[in-house]
Amino acid sequence: MSHHHGSSSDHHHHCHTPKIHHGGSSAPHAVQVPNGLYASSGTSTPGVSIAPQEIYNGGYTNAKDVRLRIANGGAGQSGLIRAWADAFIRFMVKVRHVQPFLVAWYLGDTTESLGLLAAGSVDVAVTYNEAAEKQSKDSGAAVALVYGFRDHFLLVGPNSNPAKLNEEDDILVMFNKIVSQGNTDIAVPPDPDVRPPTRFLSRYDKSAANIKESQLFITIGQVPWALVYSQWYHQYPRFPLQALEAASLLSEYTLTDRGTWLSSPPSVTSQLEIFKAGTDDADDPLLNPAHVLLGSNADLMNKDIANAFIMWVVSEQGQHVVGHFKKHGEVLYSKAP
The missing domain is CATH 3.40.190.10 (Periplasmic binding protein-like II)
Structure with missing residues (x-):
């Protein structure tokens, strides 16, 4: 569970598929999957759980409790979710004087991430489809939505x-x-x-x-x-x-x-x-806006952390992480408009 150091290009070998467990799971921090949600991974049976793809501690090796659960696909694979999680943990510890804690990332595409959010299996989803996000908000599954970054x-x-x-x-x-x-x-x-x-x-x-x-x-x-x-x-x-x-x-x-x-x-x-x-032009069909959604069923014990994350993501600090996140010397994403 230690923090994953090393270059950001060395981690995509273990991101091939979500870590699925059938018939419940003793895997640490595994969460329930709604029936049929990960059907393409052969998990349409009841009692299925998914373990975090990665867990981040912001460099605090004494952190023990997962207090924020994030579902996402591509930005988790690229390493942005890790960069965000580590910076957010350090902010909460240093500025808000919160005890060091862990952030868990669960691998899921937009449809899967919104499904986990609606079920309360994760607290936050980072997704890329405005129509689906609007449905999530209209249905009451998401209580807040902010613009995270532009892919x-x-x-x-x-x-x-x-x-x-x-x-x-x-x-x-x-x-x-x-x-x-x-x-x-x-x-x-x-x-x-x-x-x-x-x-x-x-x-x-x-x-x-x-x-x-x-x-x-x-x-x-x-x-x-x-x-x-x-x-x-x-x-x-x-x-x-x-x-x-x-x-x-x-x-x-x-x-x-x-x-x-x-x-x-x-x-x-x-x-x-x-x-x-794609360009940053709002009308470009190839713009891929990423929004961060807070679930209405987020863990009550940790709702303050999830709320703080949503506000931090759009703050100067959260956007600074986006603007400086690089692969092979190139910045991957644009800050939110």
């Missing part, structure tokens, strides 16, 4: 660029080219010595990236996942780092985010090219 989606694909995407194209034109070249390559397969066929890898897992990519396909009047689903549409339900690695190995286009891209090793990113990157 950005990237459309990436093989260096060979079989769909002939052009940087001048807008994102909808690019998606249209992938669809039409994908269909053409199914009808008349290309010579594999010349180029790979045009394929698109979808995480197909209700994640924010999957929802965004689906919105883009629907905007151009396409539903490649419908029966009979398009043969060029590759359904690959995994977490972000693993999905990007697969797209790289298989020479496929995919929608990923900047945090995942910068958290991936050169062996993965060198095989791919960024064809379109």
Whole structure:
């Protein structure tokens, strides 16, 4: 349970899947999973619990109690949740004179994180879909919502660029080219010595990236996942780092985010090219805003800590962590507007 030191790129080997336990669990700090929530991980049976992916202590090795439970996918994998947790613990101890405590991160995509929040299995969720977040607030599952940081989606694909995407194209034109070249390559397969066929890898897992990519396909009047689903549409339900690695190995286009891209090793990113990157413009379809939600069923004993975290995240200190969080010398995220 000690704090995880070492470079921030050395930890994604143990982030492959959530740590799921069937039939209840004696794992420390495991929380209950609502029935069917992690069904893609084979956990649709009752009595399932999930253990924290990582636990942070802010450098206080004497800290024993988990007083804040956070659910999130990509920013946990990139290390931002760790950076936030450690800085927040130090702030609470030094400025608020709270006894040192632990923060636990539970791995879940946007849909899973909001489900854990509604069940009271976590206190806070950091998620990336405004429609789903609005539902969470409207239903009463979340009592507060703040803008945490801005991530950005990237459309990436093989260096060979079989769909002939052009940087001048807008994102909808690019998606249209992938669809039409994908269909053409199914009808008349290309010579594999010349180029790979045009394929698109979808995480197909209700994640924010999957929802965004689906919105883009629907905007151009396409539903490649419908029966009979398009043969060029590759359904690959995994977490972000693993999905990007697969797209790289298989020479496929995919929608990923900047945090995942910068958290991936050169062996993965060198095989791919960024064809379109999101900006900070509020109207950019590839902007990926991250909001921090406080659950109405947050642990009553620790509600003051969860409340303090929500306020701290948008404070100068919380935003300072965002603005200075780097991978391979590059800042991953933009501060909240």
